Amino acid sequence: xxxxxxxxxxxxxxxxxxxxxxxxxxxxxxxxxxxxxxxxxxxxxxxxxxxxxxxxxxxxxxxxxxxxxxxxxxxxxxxxxxxxxxxxxxxxxxxxxxxxxxxxxxxxxxxxxxxxxxxxxxxxxxxxxxxxxxxxxxxxxxxxxxxxxxxxxxxxxxxxxxxxxxxxxxxxxxxxxxxxxxxxxxxxxxxxxxxxxxxxxxxxxxxxxxxxxxxxxxxxxxxxxxxxxxxxxxxxxxxx
Numbered sequence: 001x002x003x004x005x006x007x008x009x010x011x012x013x014x015x016x017x018x019x020x021x022x023x024x025x026x027x028x029x030x031x032x033x034x035x036x037x038x039x040x041x042x043x044x045x046x047x048x049x050x051x052x053x054x055x056x057x058x059x060x061x062x063x064x065x066x067x068x069x070x071x072x073x074x075x076x077x078x079x080x081x082x083x084x085x086x087x088x089x090x091x092x093x094x095x096x097x098x099x100x101x102x103x104x105x106x107x108x109x110x111x112x113x114x115x116x117x118x119x120x121x122x123x124x125x126x127x128x129x130x131x132x133x134x135x136x137x138x139x140x141x142x143x144x145x146x147x148x149x150x151x152x153x154x155x156x157x158x159x160x161x162x163x164x165x166x167x168x169x170x171x172x173x174x175x176x177x178x179x180x181x182x183x184x185x186x187x188x189x190x191x192x193x194x195x196x197x198x199x200x201x202x203x204x205x206x207x208x209x210x211x212x213x214x215x216x217x218x219x220x221x222x223x224x225x226x227x228x229x230x231x232x233x234x235x236x237x238x239x240x
Contacts, residue, residue: 041076160201
């Protein structure tokens with residue numbers, strides 16, 4: 001919940017200055033607060049997609065305060081983040097509801113970044129993999145095989161979000177490999193090899209290159225480190 005129209009304009013002006021050459025860049029998406037979607041769609045650099053941070057699983061109706069994925073698509077969004085740990089912990093969202101939103105978003109033509117992650121207590125008790133497997137079983141595994149093509153997974157250990165404490169490359173890589181293994185078991189090896197699994201949890205310009213070097217880490221879901229154009233550009237470059 002950051003930014004306003006003026007800061008968004010400044011951010012994208014600064015970001016464009018960081019990339020004024022012809023070198024190919026990785027796929028970049030910017031997920032902004034709802035009121036900024038239409039504005040950002042007009043000013044974002046050509047190399048980046050615009051997305052939203054959430055949606056509601058209905059096309060329209062009496063759902064005051066919620067936003068339809070159909071409307072997001074019409075406003076220029078190409079993706080949406082669902083199941084973020086802050087929505088799970090602060091707003092009590094459960095896997096069944098996140099699954100419902102994912103189905104609606106995909107049917108509306110949006111790509112979905114589906115978030116998974118364990119708390120510090122769950123990790124320290126040795127239950128991290130069980131938590132992730134449950135989130136997969138009750139959510140992602142209920143999708144049809146064809147819907148998976150519109151899905152990326154984001155592993156975001158709750159204990160490493162906004163704390164400055166990042167999972168080590170070994171810890172993150174091990175969990176990414178575990179998630180990929182479970183996807184292969186459910187949907188087959190081809191889907192498991194193809195699906196994008198990105199890391200979110202205090203990923204920044206200092207650790208991005210090392211994290212992205214792991215063969216099972218396909219990119220990052222960047223939070224606070226994306227608020228400064230120069231820092232975000234350094235993370236983008238680390239993914240090249």
